[in-house]
Amino acid sequence: MANLIVIAEQRDGEFRETSLEAVTAIRGIKQGDDKLSVAIIAADPQKHVPALSVEGVDEVIAVKATDDFQPDLLEALIGALVKDRAPSVVAVAHGVDAWSFAPTAAARLDCGLATDIMGLKLDDGDLVATRAGYAEKVLVDIDFPGKETVLLTVRTNAFEPASGSGSPEVTEMAPPEADVATTHEGWKPPADAGGIDIGGSEFILSIGRGVGDESNVEQYLELAESMGATLGCSRPIADNGWLPKARQVGQSGQLAANCKLYIAMGVSGSVQHQWGMKHVENIVAVNTDPEASIFSIARYGIVGDMAEIAEELENLF
Amino acid sequence: MNAPAAKIGTASVTPASALIARLVEAGDPYAALGACVHITDATLDQIALATRRQRLIVAAASYAPPRLLDILSQDADAPLILRLAKNPATPADALARLMQGRPPARVRRYIAAHANAGALLPQLSQDTSIEVRRAVAGNAGAPADVIARLATEADGPIARAAAAAPQADAATLEHLWRTCDEWVRADVVAHPNCPPGILAEAEAQEDPLIRRKCAANPAIPDDMLMRLLADPDEQVRGAAVRNLAISGDRLDKAGDPSAKVRRLFARRTRLARPMIARLAADADDWVRRWIARNPDVPADVLGELAQDPEAAVRRSVSRNPACPPDLLSALAVDPQPWVRAGVALRDDAPDAVIALLLDDADHDVLGALGRNPATPANHLEMIARHPDKDVRRSVAFNPAAPPDALGLLAQDVYPLNRAILAGRGDLARALALRLLDDPEPQVRFAAAASLARAAATTTSEQQ
Secondary structure, eight states: OOEEEEEOOEETTEEOTHHHHHHHHHHTTOOTTOEEEEEEEESSGGGGHHHHOBTTOOEEEEEESOSSOOHHHHHHHHHHHHHHHOOSEEEEEOSHHHHTTHHHHHHHHTOEEEEEEOEEEEETTEEEEEEEETTTTEEEEEEOTTOSOEEEEEOTTSSOOOOSBOOOEEEEEOOOOOOOOOOOOOOOOOOOOTTOOTTTOSEEEEEOGGGOSHHHHHHHHHHHHHHTOEEEEOHHHHHTTSSOGGGBBSTTSBOOTTOSEEEEESOOOOHHHHHTTTTOSEEEEEESOTTOGGGGTOSEEEESOHHHHHHHHHHHO | OOOOOOOOOGGGOOOHHHHHHHHHHHTOHHHHHHHHTTOOOHHHHHHHTOSHHHHHHHHHOTTSOHHHHHHHHTTOOHHHHHHHHHOTTOOHHHHHHHHHTOOOHHHHHHHHHOTTOGGGHHHHTTOSOHHHHHHHHTOTTOOHHHHHHHHTSOOHHHHHHHHHOTTOOHHHHHHHHHHSOHHHHHHHHHSTTOOHHHHHHHHTOSOHHHHHHHHHOTTOOHHHHHHHTTOSSHHHHHHHHHOTTSOGGGSOSSOOSOHHHHHHHHHOSSOOHHHHHHHHTOSSHHHHHHHHHOTTSOHHHHHHHTTOSSHHHHHHHHTOTTOOHHHHHHHTTOSSHHHHHHHHTOTTSOHHHHHHHTTOOOHHHHHHHHTOTTSOHHHHHHHHTOSSHHHHHHGGGOTTOOHHHHHHHHTOSSHHHHHHHHTOTTOOHHHHHHHTTOSSHHHHHHHHHHHHHHHHHHHHHHO
């Protein structure tokens, strides 16, 4: 029997759905009498038990402490769980929170570590995690020879959130002693995006420098609406003040996390822009420059004038 | 008290010789390449092309000076040849040199599509590779006789390219109209050189695609265009409305039943006053959004649109160049940040409006103020210190940014902000010299280019 543990997250008292994606990832390698436990630290951990009572979860470990984000406390929790239960895997959702405690915990505990994983399997009984390498150009399979415990951070939107009802036992656990070095100053919510949801949109029509002038932008807003898409843009368009920052896709903008179809019109495809969208399964690129970088990641490419293509699309929708 | 706005005069220009000496001493290939764009110096050329990696970078760089690309073409191996053939800046002589080396079909195809390949096109149009001939047909510089010869080939992609070729003559278009499918015929009737007889045939076609393309032809006879404006198909009417051959004041005075067509009316200039009023009261939000941007809309109508319940319409008013100051003042207190951001971009906004917006916390508003030349210098310094890197960067785009604010950006922790600063055409010499030592290659490149541009301009003026 192996112990498998997921560290669930809450933010300012609100449960984070990404924790259920990590549960799905771990559930996929659960075998026979393996035990899947989910631990959560919160001011009122019991209130999160219903959200964690999903199919495949055998135990919820409720640690009553604080709703504030305390990376040292989370690191200490992982340390305590590894010491007491010797789990084969500890998983947490990948993100800025995990960055601040997962790698240090792995280093201190001499665990195996793979971050931002998008696949997980057992190969002849050995754990193999898949993650991207070389700026997302290749997929890398990672194994962990000689490691009794492996710590994983699980990429958002790579796994479906765990669902189905379960009836896990609930274990209350005292918060471990931790040398807390951070002070929680308060929670500042992200700026209001005015209803623009690049991260949640499944269909994004994005425009870049090729749009030429502010007076042309309105045409693409109209086109996006008629096509049922969310209009996104590259950095120069937001820098010019032609579209709000909330529509910018890329490293200094938004991640098109849920996008399934991304039409890039007049976008050259800088590395920074690709950061926000190159994972999308269906990318359609329209550009007059056949050498534009965007074509290297596009499933379909059109070498042509984006205004002409837009006009044709306007006739169809 | 702030220093006066940065004015980078020739008094503070580094002489070309001193700049070259410094760059040669540094031996930085990126800075040397930046300088090479504006200064011709053999030693700098050597530094810029010193390594294999650097030669590959230059061969693919569209900003590279033709001189360097010509040098590279003189001793190019296969990877360099491919990059040079694809580079839009490669000069005609270099392309001709590449052709002398009997390159493979893939390279010939890129040369055939190249904008500087004019003299090579007759030869390439007889290439054995169909891909190369297709590229010639798609080259906007291909002469009429070459297009005519290619159009006789029974090849779909060549036919489509020939029908859209700017130099295609009437006889070629006639041939394509008689022999090709509806997609090629559609391109034929959209071509400005399409013979009138074919346009008349096209107008009578049942296929709305053909009539739509006919309505889009910029050389269409006036009476035919007026008839197509009343076509039963909304897409055909829409194409006719887009056609700039008809003046806005002659467009449908009775209105169009299709909102899609009315949206296109609203985009046109020189509309008659009654039509403007009707479009401004249209039930379709997009019609009002478009007309609110129209610079021909009088102030009283803009005033009504500025109170529209749709925030996007009010944003359009804020971006209308004809929007009067009193309306900008009203829109500056709009509850929607994107409307206020539209006002914040206006360099003709009254001082009181700018002052009001400076208290705004929205990042789009602050970013717009950062790039607005009307924003007071001391406030630009504050914006250049903003915690958000995107807000800070906006100051780098402001032509009136004071030296102190630009100095802050030169120390910005975000490399892109320094790179954009370094790319300013009026960068102060002291800042440019400081950025020559930046850890980011693109910053050093842009700083060297800025210094070299100033030195070259001064040399040119002195001569």
